[in-house]
Amino acid sequence: MKDNLSPLSPIDFDHMSSEDVMVLNMGPSHPAMHGTVRMVLTLDGETVVKCDAEIGYLHRGFEKQCENATWTQVFPYTDRLNYVSPLLNNFGYALAVEKLLEIEVPDRCNYVRTILGEVSRLSDHFTCVGAGALELGAMSAFLYAIEARELLWDLVEEVTGARLTVTYARVGGLKDDLTEDFPERWAAVEPRLHSTIDRLDRMMTKNRVFMDRMQGTGVISPEDAINYGFTGPVLRSTGVAYDVRKDHPYFAYDRVDFDVPVGTTGDNFDRYLVRVEEMRQSIRIINQALRDLPDGPVSVDDPRIMLPEKEAVYNTIESMIAHFKIIFEGVQVPAGEVYSFTEAGNGELGFYIVSNGTGKPWKLRVRPPCLYLMGGIDRMVEGGMVADIIPTFDTINMIGGEIDR
Amino acid sequence: MDLVWELLIILLKIVVVVLLFAFPIGSLMTLLGDRKQSSLIQNRIGPNRARLPGINHPLVGIPHFLADGLKMIFKEDIIPRQANRFWHTLAPAISLFPAIALWAVIPFSDHYCTGTATMVDYRDVCVDGAFYNLFSISNLEAGLLYVFAISAVSVYGAAIAGWASNSKFSLLGGLRSSAQMISYEVTMGLSLAGILIIYGTLNLNEMVVVQGQLLWDWLPMWGIVVQPLAFFLFLAAMMAETKRAPFDVPEGESEIVAGYFTEFSSMKFAVIQLSEYVATVFVGSLVSTVFLGGWQVPWLYGDGFYFGNTDEPSIPLPYWLVIVLRVGSFSIKTLFILWLQFMLRWTLPRFRYDQIMTLGWKILLPLSLANLVITAFVVLVLL
Numbered sequence: 188m189k190d191n192l193s194p195l196s197p198i199d200f201d202h203m204s205s206e207d208v209m210v211l212n213m214g215p216s217h218p219a220m221h222g223t224v225r226m227v228l229t230l231d232g233e234t235v236v237k238c239d240a241e242i243g244y245l246h247r248g249f250e251k252q253c254e255n256a257t258w259t260q261v262f263p264y265t266d267r268l269n270y271v272s273p274l275l276n277n278f279g280y281a282l283a284v285e286k287l288l289e290i291e292v293p294d295r296c297n298y299v300r301t302i303l304g305e306v307s308r309l310s311d312h313f314t315c316v317g318a319g320a321l322e323l324g325a326m327s328a329f330l331y332a333i334e335a336r337e338l339l340w341d342l343v344e345e346v347t348g349a350r351l352t353v354t355y356a357r358v359g360g361l362k363d364d365l366t367e368d369f370p371e372r373w374a375a376v377e378p379r380l381h382s383t384i385d386r387l388d389r390m391m392t393k394n395r396v397f398m399d400r401m402q403g404t405g406v407i408s409p410e411d412a413i414n415y416g417f418t419g420p421v422l423r424s425t426g427v428a429y430d431v432r433k434d435h436p437y438f439a440y441d442r443v444d445f446d447v448p449v450g451t452t453g454d455n456f457d458r459y460l461v462r463v464e465e466m467r468q469s470i471r472i473i474n475q476a477l478r479d480l481p482d483g484p485v486s487v488d489d490p491r492i493m494l495p496e497k498e499a500v501y502n503t504i505e506s507m508i509a510h511f512k513i514i515f516e517g518v519q520v521p522a523g524e525v526y527s528f529t530e531a532g533n534g535e536l537g538f539y540i541v542s543n544g545t546g547k548p549w550k551l552r553v554r555p556p557c558l559y560l561m562g563g564i565d566r567m568v569e570g571g572m573v574a575d576i577i578p579t580f581d582t583i584n585m586i587g588g589e590i591d592r
Numbered sequence: 593m594d595l596v597w598e599l600l601i602i603l604l605k606i607v608v609v610v611l612l613f614a615f616p617i618g619s620l621m622t623l624l625g626d627r628k629q630s631s632l633i634q635n636r637i638g639p640n641r642a643r644l645p646g647i648n649h650p651l652v653g654i655p656h657f658l659a660d661g662l663k664m665i666f667k668e669d670i671i672p673r674q675a676n677r678f679w680h681t682l683a684p685a686i687s688l689f690p691a692i693a694l695w696a697v698i699p700f701s702d703h704y705c706t707g708t709a710t711m712v713d714y715r716d717v718c719v720d721g722a723f724y725n726l727f728s729i730s731n732l733e734a735g736l737l738y739v740f741a742i743s744a745v746s747v748y749g750a751a752i753a754g755w756a757s758n759s760k761f762s763l764l765g766g767l768r769s770s771a772q773m774i775s776y777e778v779t780m781g782l783s784l785a786g787i788l789i790i791y792g793t794l795n796l797n798e799m800v801v802v803q804g805q806l807l808w809d810w811l812p813m814w815g816i817v818v819q820p821l822a823f824f825l826f827l828a829a830m831m832a833e834t835k836r837a838p839f840d841v842p843e844g845e846s847e848i849v850a851g852y853f854t855e856f857s858s859m860k861f862a863v864i865q866l867s868e869y870v871a872t873v874f875v876g877s878l879v880s881t882v883f884l885g886g887w888q889v890p891w892l893y894g895d896g897f898y899f900g901n902t903d904e905p906s907i908p909l910p911y912w913l914v915i916v917l918r919v920g921s922f923s924i925k926t927l928f929i930l931w932l933q934f935m936l937r938w939t940l941p942r943f944r945y946d947q948i949m950t951l952g953w954k955i956l957l958p959l960s961l962a963n964l965v966i967t968a969f970v971v972l973v974l975l
Contacts, residue, residue: 211760219846233764233945322846324838324942330634396838396941573764574944577846 208236211573215244219322219577222587224561226576233572238565242558242590249592253551257517258284261548262354268536268553269589270351271314272307274343275531276589277356282437283527283538284358287520290492294439296360296485301439301476303346303355304529305469309380310339311532311584312420312462312469319459319581320391323400328390335383338376345372358518359493360486370477377470384466392460401456405567405579408453415563419534419556420461421583425453431530443475458582492518517546533557533584555589605729609695617927618870619657625934628653633938661862669858672758679756684856684863687749690742691867694874697735699728699797701887701918702894709894709911713901714805716894727887727919728797735796736788739878740781743833746871747773750835750842753864754852765851768945769835769842775952776832782960783825786967787815787882800886804893809900812890815883819967823883825960827929830879832948834871836933838940839948872933873926880925887918 211228214220223244229237249268253261265280266273278300285292317332340350345366347353355362366372391397407417409425422429430447432440448464450457486493490509499506522544528537534556541550560583567583568576631638639653671680707721725731732738747770754766788794791802805813816823832839843851853864880886891897892914896905909917943951 209760211764218849320941324840324846325940326630327634327938330636334635390939391941394941396943396947399947400941400944572944572946574841574847 207231213576215241219580221318222585222590224585224587224590228573228576230573233574235568235571235573235576238568238576240561240564242561245587245591247592250551250553253548255547257546258358258520258548259513259517261551262356263352266352266354267588268555268592269311269531269533269557269586271586272311272532273351273353274303274307274347274355275311275529276536277353278304278438279527279529279531279536280538281356281358282529283525283540284518284520286527287523287525287540287542288358288492288518289521290359290487290489292360292487293484294481295364295483297438298476298480299361299365299485300356301443302365302473302480303343304438305472305476306339306342308532309466309469310336310343312466313339313383315532315581315584316387316391316459316462316466319578320387320397322577322581323397325390325397328387331383331386331390335380338379342369342372342376345369357486357493359489360484364485365480373473373477377474380466380470384463388463392463398456400574401454401459401578401582403452403454403456404571404575405455405458405582406453407563407567411563411566412453415566416559417534417563418559419530419532420458420465421560422534423447424450424457424461426451431528431535435528437529439476439479440472442479443472445472445475455578455582462582519544519546520548528554531556533560533586533589553589553592555586555592557583557585557590561585561590601726602729605726609698609700609729610692613700613923614692614695614870614873615866617930618873619661619866620654624652625930626937627656629931629934630938633935664859664862667858669860670855672855674758675855676756676758679752680855681860683749683753683756684860684867686752687746688863688867688870690746690749691870691874694739694742694871695877696729697732697738697796698874698877698881699731699800699886700922701727701915702801703727703731703797704915705894705911709914711893711895711898711905714893714898715801716804718894725797727915731797732795734794736784736794736799736882739796740777743780743871744773744777746833746867749864749867750852753856757852757855759855761848761850761854762852764848765842765854768848769852772835772839772842772945772948772952773833775949776829776956779825779952779956779960780829780833782957782964783822783829784882785960785964786822787819789964789967789971790818796881796886800881800888803885804888806891806901812885812888814885814888819883819963821959821963822967823879825956825963826883827875827879827932828956829952830875831933831936832952834868834875836868836872836875836937838936838942840937840942841945841948873930875933876926876929877922879929880922884925884929885921886925887922889917889921892917 209230211230212225213228214225215223220226225241225244227239227241228235249264252264256264261280262277265276268276313332313336317329320332321329343353344350346369347355347362407425409427412422412425413427418429426449428447428449433447445468448461448468450461490506494513495506495509500510520542522542524539524541526537526539528535535554536556537554539552539554540548543549564579564583567579628638639656640650642655642659643649644651644655671677702716703723704726705716705718705721706724708719709716710719711717750769751766754762754769791799793799793802803812803814807813807817811817835842843853853861856864891899893905894914895911896908899906
């Protein structure tokens with residue numbers, strides 16, 4: 188009777204009756220299953236016969252929440268999607284709403300978004316590469332990577348006021364301009380990032396044990412990757428050079444010079460290499476964008492979209508009304524629908540938004556890159572060993588907040 | 593009366609070796625090796641919060657280690673409902689026993705000479721007296737075989753712990769550790785076969801005495817000099833045997849949580865950990881005994897330093913100082929091997945289970961066989 192009360196889950200129970208295999212429940216509370224997912228593994232010895240990934244342990248109704256918030260109030264929610272690179276989510280969502288509004292943000296805003304977006308991407312990749320090392324037992328490499336991430340988050344904190352819950356973008360611009368000393372701060376951080384990347388490279392890339400663990404594990408073919416809807420470093424590791432920044436440029440990506448690294452085999456080692464190379468490219472992008480950073484405002488000059496200055500709110504009636512309207516009713520976005528996509532840390536982050544002409548989204552749907560990666564994880568781990576799940580799960584870099592929304 | 597005296601000395605030796613050497617170094621290593629040294633490697637400060645009463649100084653984190661021990665004792669001991677209570681409780685003891693018993697044959701210094709010690713042909717001789725075993729618990733003739741036998745027993749602790757916990761993660765950990773330890777025992781034995789041919793003895797103290805001889809009158813004939821390949825093979829095999837990183841798949845925390853001791857808590861967990869650390873210290877002492885000249889200080893014999901095969905020591909030293917130097921030399925070598933193991937632990941990622949098997953059976957085993965054959969051939973030709 189008691190057994191009947193246990194929650195049902197979509198597990199294939201056929202395998203459980205067999206005597207030759209063992210069903211191992213990995214997660215949701217397991218040291219390797221960060222971001223709380225559950226994997227029901229059917230093992231033959233140490234070989235994975237079947238892998239059933241179960242997601243949803245971090246579901247908090249993001250898409251429904253957004254329908255009850257004004258366009259601007261959605262920003263804090265997007266921080267919590269991919270919480271390792273919140274700025275990229277911020278900017279992705281802002282871009283989607285701006286497309287719906289059919290406005291162009293000032294050029295400086297595009298450049299600042301490019302710069303901070305790449306800073307976020309760096310922190311995302313550092314976390315992924317470092318955590319991969321940690322889970323393979325090389326804790327020192329992890330801490331080196333985390334030290335570099337701290338430097339980046341210090342930069343982010345200086346500009347946005349928060350390390351993680353940044354809420355920095357606004358519809359039509361940014362909360363604030365870059366701080367004045369940002370270029371100097373970046374110049375101080377950059378060599379340390381280079382040295383950390385080189386150090387990780389030296390510690391891991393030529394490390395025999397690391398290579399043995401990563402090479403030939405978690406392989407996926409380009410066809411399968413495309414069929415499953417993979418994007419980002421995982422797709423590029425298979426040799427498909429698809430990068431939203433290059434193929435559908437937005438912000439200032441068409442005005443900076445960078446390469447899209449691709450792998451050849453689509454295994455864990457290639458995914459690792461692609462990420463390491465992307466970190467170097469991100470630094471390149473930031474340097475160019477900072478060099479070309481134009482002067483000017485960072486937000487559109489439109490009282491229907493941007494909040495007026497606090498000084499004006501208190502002193503002029505027009506600004507006060509504009510302030511009131513935006514805070515209480517939200518930015519009025521014309522009715523219509525849009526699908527806008529940007530390159531987040533793990534791949535294509537899409538926002539599909541339907542507006543009914545009011546201050547709140549009528550429907551907001553996120554296309555998180557991780558969801559599709561997790562959809563194909565069984566392909567990558569079945570036939571391998573239990574220990575191979577660890578690097579595979581890491582290199583696809585599933586982020587719980589993004590996948591479960 | 594003599595028998596009682598003898599027993600008392602043996603008891604004293606056991607107490608000194610186990611309680612004053614193996615345990616303190618073993619458990620201190622949990623702190624200084626695993627926590628403080630790793631923090632140095634990783635640009636961190638490491639444990640520095642706990643204080644001893646009245647002393648407002650972190651003391652390189654030693655109070656943490658005392659606090660940890662205290663905490664472990666007061667933690668709740670949890671036995672999973674369907675676990676086998678008897679074996680689950682016994683398993684930590686079974687894994688601790690071999691870790692302690694192994695120390696019985698390790699010589700900390702040469703036998704004590706009741707008369708006057710001097711040197712003849714790079715060997716200590718005792719004039720007007722006899723050698724008396726004071727610095728190893730037991731002077732077993734089959735010392736090395738004893739080590740092999742006891743370290744083979746230690747697999748039971750892990751296997752039983754894994755099986756009795758009634759957890760699939762523990763079971764996997766237990767299976768992995770059994771497979772790994774049994775595989776590496778072969779390499780461990782074979783890599784030492786070459787050195788047995790050269791030294792011609794199984795007695796560990798006798799082995800160290802032989803290592804005091806000099807090649808070409810200047811190079812100490814340490815094991816690492818005559819058998820360099822065997823040194824690396826044996827170190828790797830011993831590290832696998834004690835399940836230290838990068839061979840720590842039986843407890844690989846990322847995939848099978850904590851392996852065979854996933855379901856252990858409180859002092860049982862501490863005992864399993866402790867036995868692992870004591871075994872690690874033992875690896876250091878055994879490697880230094882067999883390959884690094886044990887208690888030998890280069891060119892130091894019973895009554896001082898000899899540079900060349902002379903009758904009189906070049907630098908005469910009192911006998912008590914020679915003993916102190918020898919015990920110190922042994923301890924430093926042991927700590928050096930320990931340090932090396934911890935450096936490896938914090939540098940290398942962990943192997944995969946099947947890669948460890950491949951390494952053991954397909955690389956280390958053929959190498960140690962080749963080493964044995966070549967050594968045998970060379971010894972046959974030269975002697």
